[in-house]
Amino acid sequence: MKSIIPVLAAAGLLAGCATTPAPVDTRDQFMATLQGMCGQRFEGALAYAIDPNSEFAGKKISTQVVCTAEGVRMPVQVGEDRSRTWIFTRPPAGLELRHDHRHADGTPDAVTMYGGMAQAGGTARAQSFLADAYTARIVPGAETNVWTVSLSEDGTVLTYRLERHAKPRAEFVMRRVPG
Incomplete structure (x- = not known):
């Protein structure tokens, strides 16, 4: 009887391990959410800006989700300006957001490819990205930037929010365009 007890205990431990779900990585879920939106278009406007004379004020803002x-x-198109692209990737180090800025001829702007990695605590529908050292070097004052990108539960509203020094700086709200 003594030899059966350790075997039963070990079997119980193994059975417990087999039923424990693997941890869910919300960064993977967020990328899956974005990839599920491929081809969708969103249009909206600046909902908030710390500077009322912002270059985005009064202009239509739109984007289309392109999967590669x-x-x-x-x-991202702001009025007639098509110089911006948000790029989301899933490198081994985490989930990354980059802002690609180009001139009309396609050449990179001096301030381009800034952004950072997602911080812990995101969800399948919202992630916040902290400015990295590269961003701090090329964008004066941006060392504390946090960009939050979120999608409403019903998938119809895309929100992009920028905070700097823990204060809101700008927010775009775009609604999905049917079709």
């Missing part, structure tokens, strides 16, 4: 082998790209 490397990740998800969201070209």
